[in-house]
Amino acid sequence: MIVEGYDRAVTADGTRPPEPVPGARLLFSLDPAVAYLNHGSFGAVPIGVQRAQQRIRDEADVNPMRFFQPGLVERVAHTRRHLAAFLGADPDGTALVGNATTGVATVLGSMRLSPGDEILHTDHGYGAVSLAVERECRRTGAVARTVPVPLGAGDQEIVAAVRAALRPGRTRLLVVDHITSPTARLLPVAAITATARAHDIAVLVDGAHVPGQLPVAVDAIGADFWVGNFHKWAYAPRGTAVLVVAQKWRDRIEPLVVSWEQPTGFPRSVEFQGTLDYSPWLAAPTGLFTLRTLGVEAVRAHNAALAAYGQRVVGAALGVPPDELPHPGGASVGMRLVPLPVGLVTDQREAHALRQRIADELAVEVAINAWRGQGLLRLSAQVYNRAEEFDRLARQLPAFLAGR
The missing domain is CATH 3.40.640.10 (Type I PLP-dependent aspartate aminotransferase-like (Major domain))
Known part of the structure; x- marks a missing residue:
């Protein structure tokens, strides 16, 4: 089920996004017009x-x-x-x-x-x-x-x-x-x-x-x-x-x-x-x-908390109950999964095509994989990300998938 008219709010279980790491966003040269929620694929190199x-x-x-x-x-x-x-x-x-x-x-x-x-x-x-x-x-x-x-x-x-x-x-x-x-x-x-x-x-x-x-x-x-x-x-x-x-x-x-x-x-x-x-x-x-200057533990805690928030808001927008969102198996993991509607993605060719369309039409970079015939959207969080970027994906994705 895809939920229509998603609006940002504290998630049903009380999950809140972490406070941004001060100044971290300015350390990267990423395109500000793109919500880059896929640090896990290729990383991002700080300007220094x-x-x-x-x-x-x-x-x-x-x-x-x-x-x-x-x-x-x-x-x-x-x-x-x-x-x-x-x-x-x-x-x-x-x-x-x-x-x-x-x-x-x-x-x-x-x-x-x-x-x-x-x-x-x-x-x-x-x-x-x-x-x-x-x-x-x-x-x-x-x-x-x-x-x-x-x-x-x-x-x-x-x-x-x-x-x-x-x-x-x-x-x-x-x-x-x-x-x-x-x-x-x-x-x-x-x-x-x-x-x-x-x-x-x-x-x-x-x-x-x-x-x-x-x-x-x-x-x-x-x-x-x-x-x-x-x-x-x-x-x-x-x-x-x-x-x-x-x-x-x-x-x-x-x-x-x-x-x-x-x-x-x-x-x-x-x-x-x-x-x-x-x-x-x-x-x-x-x-x-650079990592040590920001604070290694602070960066890890921020990324894990923001990924968890992103998973909850995008999952809610797609109608995935919180208890059906896959847990990463560790509290420090800065990547989270959101299952896509059944039948939407069944193989890697379809996964790559959908990922590219989301990048081109929504200006959001994510990772999508087909695992055992099920489409899985993988979200990464990094210090340059903001909760608003996950909120934007949550608002746009239901209608996008429904109209594909």
């Missing part, structure tokens, strides 16, 4: 970080030889140590990569799978990661299996579903999301990892949405591999991510491209790619400086 990155590009262009040799490798290592410390990860087991999917591809290519081996992943996984798993299975003769996990499953149910799907002796790798992309769920990755490791099954945690959004101690999770993007919630330039590898695997990691750092092994063999643009990585600490 953009300028820091440009200074590094200028430095490279003034004298490329001086920039690339001999100190670049150590500058990258210094950045890596800074980012690893923020995540609670061993810097010697952390490599900078272009994005989480690149880290996943690096792990898959280093597993040395054989026919009969198996990769297990859930049906909440990121599409490109699932495609990478399928490609590696085609290349090696391994088999990919999917564990179905209900959208509203609790932590114990999720762990039990994964445990039941493991096949010791066949399952070589379990791929599990820390925060899922299509369904915005925080999964109990430490408990899942412990379950798999008890059967000597390696675990790869896709933490693409974690850096900056959640407090995390990566090493304490106990996973064999962990990947995460800094360009989503940690204000780094796009193209900044990390691959964290447990000690036992480090000498087995093969980079996707061989470079002059190949003899030094992981992590430098993965990081150094000749004439790659290293400016996103070198500017990433400026992003963390």
Whole structure:
């Protein structure tokens, strides 16, 4: 059911939007005519970080030889140590990569799978990661299996579903999301990892949405591999991510491209790619400086509260009862889901088309996914957002969907 004539008010359960973070909106160069409610897809780079990155590009262009040799490798290592410390990860087991999917591809290519081996992943996984798993299975003769996990499953149910799907002796790798992309769920990755490791099954945690959004101690999770993007919630330039590898695997990691750092092994063999643009990585600490200046905990609390508010007002406008709005599984998650009317979106092609129409006709950026044939609208909240932007979407969306 879609509710006509929605008007802003405190939600029925008393949910109120948080107070804006003072001055935060001015830190970004986003188009003020667009309600950008989709920070989770590509992030948004603060102006100060953009300028820091440009200074590094200028430095490279003034004298490329001086920039690339001999100190670049150590500058990258210094950045890596800074980012690893923020995540609670061993810097010697952390490599900078272009994005989480690149880290996943690096792990898959280093597993040395054989026919009969198996990769297990859930049906909440990121599409490109699932495609990478399928490609590696085609290349090696391994088999990919999917564990179905209900959208509203609790932590114990999720762990039990994964445990039941493991096949010791066949399952070589379990791929599990820390925060899922299509369904915005925080999964109990430490408990899942412990379950798999008890059967000597390696675990790869896709933490693409974690850096900056959640407090995390990566090493304490106990996973064999962990990947995460800094360009989503940690204000780094796009193209900044990390691959964290447990000690036992480090000498087995093969980079996707061989470079002059190949003899030094992981992590430098993965990081150094000749004439790659290293400016996103070198500017990433400026992003963390911006986050810390705003207040890490204040930003997380604001984003989670505003996302919850947005979910409630948009859900109310579409006639979704509050108890049917999916919970993210954690209080700090800055992304929330609103189920769309049944039959509106049944596959990703329709999801992409609807997202584009909302962007073009309503000037609102959101994410829409088709999950198990159900359309899910994903809302992200960031410090540059205001409650009024979610209110505007709530006012406009019912009539828009009804008239499509």
